[in-house]
Amino acid sequence: MASKQHESLAMRIRSVPHRATCAIPGCGRPTMAAAGTGLADCHCQYHVQRRARYGSHWAAPLKATDLKPYLKAAHRWIAEHRNDIAVTYPLIGLQGLMDGAGQVERAQDIKRLPAAKRARVAFARLREAGVKPERLLAIHMAVAALIEDDRDSHNVPEFRLVQTAKAVHRLASGTHSRWEVALPNGTTAPLAIHNYPRSSGQVLRVMGRELDEICRGVMQDALDTVRRLRVEMFGPHPSQRPDWLPRHTRVRLGLEK
Ligand SMILES: [Zn+2]
Structure with a gap:
């Protein structure tokens, strides 16, 4: 069951229209969809995780x-x-x-x-x-x-x-x-x-x-x-x-x- 879900997620990831590289200027990493690691079509894993953590792909957290x-x-x-x-x-x-x-x-x-x-x-x-x-x-x-x-x-x-x-x-x-x-x-x-x-x-x-x-x-x-x-x-x-x-x-x- 788990591997079926895994396969259907992998198919969804492959079928998402996506950018090749992350939209954050100067980043250059592949987007998660391009890397096959997730559905994010405009951002890399690093910047997706950054947004989860701070609420923004790019802004520094408030000091x-x-x-x-x-x-x-x-x-x-x-x-x-x-x-x-x-x-x-x-x-x-x-x-x-x-x-x-x-x-x-x-x-x-x-x-x-x-x-x-x-x-x-x-x-x-x-x-x-x-x-x-x-x-x-x-x-x-x-x-x-x-x-x-x-x-x-x-x-x-x-x-x-x-x-x-x-x-x-x-x-x-x-x-x-x-x-x-x-x-x-x-x-x-x-x-x-x-x-x-x-x-x-x-x-x-x-x-x-x-x-x-x-x-x-x-x-x-x-x-x-x-x-x-x-x-x-x-x-x-x-x-x-x-x-x-x-x-x-x-x-x-x-x-x-
Ligand atoms: Zn990035």
Whole structure:
């Protein structure tokens, strides 16, 4: 049965009209369809996996240091509007998302569960870590504002949702076990094992969509204000300055790898 399925997939792959090489400039690898390894007709395996992981075939994932000024701006905006219904409503929703997420399960036990279930465990873990809904809302706003400002970024919903979920996931994603281990000389030494669920693929899209459904309304009103606050507090994003060069030019000039 398995080999029949395999054969029919191989036939489908062969019959897909496809490009010979990956559409990402400078890549040059064969597309998955050309290589016979998958149905992707425009991209190579490396770039397909990159999109699963980051939400974009080509954009670099957002750095915590780049997100920081936007997080500060978003927290300030949230504090100033804490009593507006437009803010209290999503905050209640985010708290409900964490409260209703059920039990925390160990990272090593959830590897094979469906994405929706793993997303629930991730939200439950945030609750157990004492993460406040304000923090989730601020991340959602900060990611959107940074992507809007950063001219090297990929301004599409998929990248925004995946990057939001990744930043949220980082707040509390692992299972940490600690022991005191007896040593032969009679003393003990601490031993820690950290297990992290893989932050990739479908679970990030599920988390991103759930957060977005709750926070979307606020963002439409506040995005420009958060971007303006960032300029007031920290100056403009580097890519908004007149001497800025796009990433592909920086790479060509050897200014960046
Ligand atoms: Zn490629």
